[in-house]
Amino acid sequence: MKIQSQKDFFSGLMFTGVGTAFAMGATSYNVGDAARMGPGYFPLMLGIVLALLGLLVIAGSLARGDGSDGRIGAIAWRPLTLIICANLAFGVLLGGLPSIGLPAMGLVLAIYALTFIASRAGPSYSFRTTLILATLLAIGSYLVFIVGLKLQFQVWPTFIS
Template sequence: MKLKSRKDFFAGLMFAVVGVAFAWGATTYTVGTGARMGPGYFPLMLGILMALIGLGVIFGSLVVETSDGEPIGSIAWRPLVFIIAANVAFGILLGGLPSIGLPAMGLIIAIYALVIISGFAAPNSSFKLSLILGTVLAVGSYLTFIVGLNLQFQVWPTFITG
């Protein structure tokens, strides 16, 4: 069988593999039933749904004709590196890194770092817009997680709050 869309085939394959991995990992938890769901129920159903969607996309890539076979382009390294770096920085700043003596910097600084670093993924990024977006996300996250849901985690660095 001939691939009619390489992009769709590999995207569907990625969804199917990730879905199967999630479903398989969820079986280590108590799944329960639809009426009495355990902690593994949602990840199991999500994994199955993701795998089914991936299989549907794979099927479409084998059946639906495209004009040029939609070849896969080159990898966009700049966005890949900056988005991954932004997420790693967010995790490190939010929780700290005790192995090197870096204390937790809190939610607000971690959000600003996430937005500013990920802004460099776009070639025409604007630092001013990154600061505006960081402010909106920081205020929204504070209101949602700290005020609304009353979650207990560090908002500011310890050298500010004491």
């Protein structure tokens, strides 16, 4: 059989692999049965469903083409790198790096850094739009996590608060 759509084939392969890994990982917990579910029941069933859906996508990529080329293009390194760096910056700024003397900068600055770094990954960049988005995300995160859920995050850098 010939692969008609590389995108579908490799997407299905990824779904199958992740689903199988989750299902295998869930077996280390008490699974139970449908009437008395254990902590491993839901991840096991979710992993099985994901793996089966992945096999279905793989079968579809082999059986028929969708009319498009279906080839995988080049890897977009710049957006990939910027998104990973944005997440790393968020983690470092939120928690700090005490081993090298970097204090925690707080939730608000971490969200602003995340938003501004990640926004550079897109094809167009607008400082004003990014500033508005970062402000809305910071306010929303504060309301949800600090006010609503009462989680103990450092909101501002130590030198401010």
